[in-house]
Ligand code: NDP
C-alpha cells in the first residue's frame with residue numbers, strides 16, 4: 001500500500017506555484033525527486049518566477065491567467081531552448097490541467113475565489129486534492145462537499161490548523177473525510193488556534209492608521225499579502241471557522257477559537273474523556289504540505305524539529321470579538337448560510353485589495369464586509385452558477401462602497417444603512 005500510494009500520487013499539478021504555498025510545495029518536492037513529478041504549474045502574472053520553475057522542474061504544461069503573460073513566458077522559454085513546455089492561458093486552461101487524466105494530485109494554492117473552478121474541476125475528476133485555497137470552499141460550501149462525496153476525491157487540508165486537526169483525528173475518521181461523524185467517534189470539540197496577528201496588542205484607536213506593510217508583517221508566519229491582511233483582521237480565522245465546518249462535518253457550536261500567540265500548537269481536538277490531542281511544530285507550511293503530499297506516509301519536509309528548550313511560553317487567551325469584528329461577522333455568516341458566506345468572501349477580497357492599494361483604511365475593511373453581507377444574506381445559492389453570479393454582484397457592490405469611501409460619501413450610497421457611517 002505505502003509505495004503504491006505514493007506512486008499513485010506522484011504526478012503533480014500545482015495551481016498557484018509562484019505564491020507562498022506554491023513555492024513551499026516546490027521546496028518539499030525538490031527534496032524528493034524520486035517520489036514526485038511536476039506535471040503542470042500556474043501563475044497569474046509572475047512570468048520570471050514561473051520561467052525559473054519551468055527550467056528547474058520541466059513541467060509538461062504551464063498556465064498563466066492572461067494571453068499577454070503567456071506570450072511573454074513562451075518567448076522566454078523559446079530563447080532558453082525550451083520548446084516542449086505547453087504554455088496556455090485562462091480559466092479553462094486551469095480547469096484542463098487540474099482535471100487532466102495524467103494528473104494524480106492537485107495542490108490548490110491560488111488565492112481567492114479565482115481558484116474555485118480549477119479546484120472544483122480537480123474534485124469532480126476525483127483527484128487527490130490538497131486544499132490551501134480556503135476561499136474556494138468558503139464561497140461554495142455544500143456544493144463543493146457534495147462534489148467531493150460524489151466523485152470520491154481525496155480532500156486533504158493544507159491550512160495548518162485544519163491539517164493539525166486532521167492529524168489529531170482517529171485514523172478511521174480521517175478515512176471518512178468530509179462525511180466523518182465526530183461525536184460518534186468520541187470527539188466533543190475542535191479547538192481552532194490563532195495567533196491574533198500582528199495587531200493583537202494594539203488598541204482599537206491605534207488600528208485606524210495601520211499600514212499594509214504593518215498588516216503584512218505577521219509575527220510567526222510568512223504568507224501571501226491577502227492572507228496576511230486576513231490574519232491581521234482575523235477574517236482568516238473566520239474563513240477557517242467556515243472551512244472547518246465543511247471539512248470536518250461539524251456544527252459551529254462545536255468549534256472553539258483559542259488565541260495562542262506563539263503558533264506552536266497548530267490546533268487541537270478535544271475528546272469526551274477529557275483528552276485533548278494537539279499537533280505542534282515550528283510554524284512552517286512545509287510541514288502540512290509534506291504531510292498531505294505523502295499521506296498516509298511521512299516524508300522529510302525540510303522543517304527543523306521543535307526545540308522545546310527554546311520554545312517561548314505556551315500562552316492562551318480568549319478572543320476579544322470587539323477587537324476582531326470580522327471574526328464575529330464570519331461566525332455569524334457560517335450560521336446564516338451560504339449566501340452570507342459567499343458574500344462575505346467576495347466583499348472581503350475587494351476590501352483587502354483596496355486596503356493593500358492604499359484606497360481605504362484598515363478598519364474600513366469590516367464596514368465593507370458587514371454592509372455587503374447584510375445586503376446579500378437572503379439570496380439563494382443552490383448551484384455553482386449561483387455562486388459565480390452572487391460573487392460578481394457582491395464584488396460590484398463592494399467596489400461601489402470602496403469608491404464611496406474614497407469620496408467620503410458612503411452615507412449617500414446606502415442611505416438606509418445605519419452601519420456604514422464612517
Ligand atoms: P500568494 O498570494 O502568495 O500566491 C497566490 C498564487 O495564486 C500565486 O501563484 C499567484 O500568481 C496566483 N494567482 C493570483 N491571482 C490569481 C488569479 N486571479 N488566477 C489564477 N492564479 C492567481 O498566496 P498564498 O500562497 O499565501 O495563499 C494561497 C492560498 O493558500 C490562499 O487561499 C490562502 O488563504 C491559502 N493559505 C496560505 C497559507 C500561507 O502560509 N501562505 C496558509 C494557509 C492557507 P502570481 O504570483 O503571478 O501573482
Ligand code: MG
Pocket residue numbers: 159160161240
Ligand atoms: Mg491557517
